Amino acid sequence: MARFPKPPEGSWTEHYPELGTAPVSYEDSVNPEIYELERTAIFKRAWLNVGRVEQIPRKGSYFTKEVAAVNTSIIVVRTRGDEVKAFHNVCRHRGNKLVWDDMPQEETSGTCRQFTCKYHAWRYNLDGDLTFVQQEGEFFDLDRSRYGLVPVHCEVWEGFIFVNFAKEPEQSLTDFLGPMITDLAGYPFDKMTSRWHYRSEVKANWKLYMDAFQEFYHAPVLHANQTPTAFSKAAAEAGFEAPHYRIQGPHRLVSTSGIRAWELDASMRKPIEDICQSGLFGPWEKPDLGPMPTGLNPARCDPWGLDSFQLFPNFTILFWGQGWYLTYHYWPTSYNTHIFEGTLYFPQARTPRERVGQELAAASFKEYGLQDANTLEATQSMLETRILDKYLLCDQEILIRHLHKETAEWIADYQRTAEKAV
Template identity: 85%
Template sequence: MARFPKPPEGSWTQHYPQLGTGPVSYRDSVDPAFYELERKAVFRRAWLNVGRVEQIPRKGSYFTKEMKVVNTSIIVVRTTTGEVKAYHNICRHRGNKLVWNDMPLEETSGVCRQFTCKYHAWRYDLDGNLTFVQQEGEFFDLDKSRYGLVPVHCDVWEGFIFVNFAKQPEQSLRDFLGPMITDLEGYPFDRMTSRFHYRSEVKANWKLYMDAFQEFYHAPVLHANQSPTAYSKAAAEAGFEAPHYRIEGPHRLVSTSGIRAWELADEMRKPIEDICESGLFGPWDKPDLGEMPVGLNPAKCDPWGLDSFQLFPNFVMLFWGQGWYLTYHYWPTSHNTHLFEGTVYFPQPRTPRERIAQELAAVSFKEYGLQDANTLEATQSMVESEVLDEFVLCDQEVLIRHLHTETAAWVDEYRRKTAGV
């Protein structure tokens, strides 16, 4: 049963009275001053996911991550002992970016034994130690042991690599995640190595895009063109209600029941879906992934559709009942722009048919994601008009209410801690 079942005449929001039920302000999505506080109060204090261990499969493997929201670039590397470490991507000599290819602002990856600066050839080993200085005798009392790469706090959970930019993180990664997330341990992430990636620059505040995926009752309306007109009209009139919402600490979950695409009427499926036996809900041939962790499908839906776990501040893991998962990242670049990344994960295909089924699911995800993003610039422009400052939310938008409340709480706490400093 759901941890917090919805009463027959009650609401999900009543389980979280601290969030209230009144109209909300989107001032936090249009105010440049709030964004500057948000960068320091949230993104420099929270644990941020930057990738997975499969991106650095062997010793010396590395990738860089551009993180404009905290005004830096980092290197994530697997050391000679197999440990995963992260460093600021800056040479200690003259401040040049240490690892980059042809375009300094583009991310890169590779394998190496050491990092060598393109400017004056200073070298650092995989543990960040400065090992070579060009014309070292020209420097004054240079102690190389004092000039290693600047480390970034780094930890790994279930193969997901997280970093924290605080001088000293206020919580361990595991404590930050909390039971709702750690109850996902045991999911076969390591088997999901067939990967499709997509990114897009979006002219809207990062929270507005997160809001788009924190409720699903928009689906029959916004995605109506993906279904025959008669079905779309009936679905929109009937509406949609997710069977489970949950908030724990700074994180959120929405879980939905599902449909078996192959059991839909023929006119409700596209010909390509029948040909490839796949679509938005994933390949019809569900892989055997073994026993699922206790944290999945908390409402015990049958059939189960998906669980969307939203890790504060900007990372989403969305598990499909058909045996695959995807992740979203929302990386702020200004108060009204951000970089959206979507990554789809499947088990390695065993046949060409399985590969094609995965590709159709990945393309379908991209199409739906673009439809969700299509409203955002219009939303941003009108919220910035300041014609209205308050907006009403329904019971199924409780997670939206929580994201904005939680962000404001982190900013308020930061203000109190730094007052008079």
Template identity: 70%
Template sequence: MPRWPKPAEGSWTQHYPELGTAPMSYDDSISPEFFELERDAIFKRAWLNVGRIEQLPRTGSYFTREIHAAHSSIILVRDRDGSVNAFHNICRHRGNKLVWNEFPREETAGTCRQFTCKYHGWRYGLDGSLSFVQQESEFFDLDKDNLGLARVHCEVWSGFIFVNLAAEPRQTLREFLGPMVTGLEGYPFDQLTERYTYRAEVGANWKLYLDAFQEFYHAPILHGKQTPDNFSVAAQQAGFEAPHYQLDGPHRLVSTSGVVTWELDAAMRKPMEDITRSGLFGPWDVPDLGPMPAGLNPAGCEPWGLDSFQLWPNFTILIWSGGWYLTYQYWPTSHNTHIFEGNLYFTPARTPRDRVAHEMAAVTFKEYGLQDSSTLEATQLMLESRAVTTFQLNDQEILLRHLHKVAADWVGDYRRERAEAQR
């Protein structure tokens, strides 16, 4: 069962003795051998979020997703019955990538009635069935019924599309998500459909960027220049600790209080925030989204700021009290590189002022995101020097310990299973 102690009961870490308090090694973030094990142990076994249902608005809508860590490319498509299908993006004839445009390594999206291979013209329906073979009579004992696209396990939860690349997933998606995450059910994700997206290649291990968003210890220092000097100095002297951390299976949550931006002293606000009525915490004009699910604001903060739900292995849903939300995805491409994607979701703008407020929030997020990522390559470089091999973590960095322990546990389980299979 999940445990969420109150701070008055003691430190966070002492309630999770399995995580320990010793200095932590970051070998899992600099080892090519460990990353190769993560491919099979994690990314070919876990449920992975690949997008949202709004990306497939009508019959025949599709998009592709490159999952480098699993050496996979998949197609997501809405079938004629409204269901979402997922297939490996490979033609059953000679193995050509089926869906791509000018550059086969790039993702693409669109709408179609069927998929046609660019190489020899084999065609597949939206349900993956093989419907046409060029010069079919020249083949030997061809059974089209058994040559449909290779299906990928796919489930949808609260509008989020997940896939599992295992031959047989160990858990259903709902079982995998567990009670902490499914406690978000009822949040009106389907009402927030105006999306802004950022994507960047980062020269650091995927877990290091996750670490950057799992604690607020860095905020007064790294983001200090985003506020007036007097406020920044005071924040650095006071420090910051979120009031609530929570673990549930492989997933993590940090919840924190907030500020009402427009109630701050004008000297603490930027002129553009006053002009656009927006900023880091989102638009000042908060939409009425109705009652919120019980899973939000578990510490009962007043005022509440945000909840960051970190879904194993590489997906974050960050819900702001101001009526909007963010998602982060971290897609490994090697042991020391990954692709970061950030998406911001708002209720559709009804006026130019709404649109400007949304764009201000998106631009501000980008600035903070760049600050968060700016330290990562420096961290990666020095970890790889191995000049120091263990590192001190404080009490509020509990989610970092948990992330790296879960990665080690999944890799350890995979190693044991492989060793047993070879006996």
């Protein structure tokens, strides 16, 4: 019997009939040709989150981002006019990568007054204008105003920096996000300045990791060894059921109920959790963040666990009921490899105890993430055998159906548009 009410249709999946209930194909996760289509049809058309404004706090602050899916590197910078702009990271002279440190393929960040090419010292100001050319008189009819850095469409929503690689984006960022995401405006993102960042190169298709984090059906089994036996046994017997799912446009939401770890029997907690008064769900002492956006905790659970918003194509914002949030990014590097990034955000700790509590939550997240990544590499290896061509999904895996359906629809839309243009 369901622990939470389901829609009138009887299941969340049937509430969205366009998804169907049949077994699904994972061909889009093992086929190099489909990956090549994704690069153009999705990653060159969708708005992509590349970071937050806290990464560029002052005028002249910048960071670079390698985006293998579109075969480029970009510079994101705060200009003297206090604008956030993005440019392709390429010098207009001979094509050298403009901003890098010791290793050209590694990302970097810093603060500067101008960007200077390491090769021939061409210089660009923070707005991307070409301001200096070494031995300028040796060039033929050089008009510096025509040779600034190549801009990338860049917009900011609630401190999140998004870029779009299309010549002209098909939608504004606000329209792309839609009401389900924009209703999160007002969350105190700017107060969450205590930051932990993890990065891992994963030998699995980018969508497989997204699949793992948009369902929690796996949690009582895969992560059983992360909790004391008493807790793991109770969790396995109960299974997992989410009280709310929502799909809007290309984006998805799963909302869960939570626990009050400090109210559980001591046998269900690790000793370190009692010492630090924290755990995977975050520090036990919840900060006062003021009123929350109406878009959070749609099932009005008490206690509330988390809301995981999956922003198409490769970005997740996950809000924890204990007053902090984290983000996931899944950056494809080939059809069967990607870079996973997990970043945790807390309010600045006021006491050593608060700091230690945040540290334990961050370390707990890392351990859970490593278990997921290791399992996904095993999944990828067997999917590629193609011994099976269709796979069963339960109602708690509804968001997986949507991601793969949305991926196929973006590709089909791109192909239709390309055919009309011929």
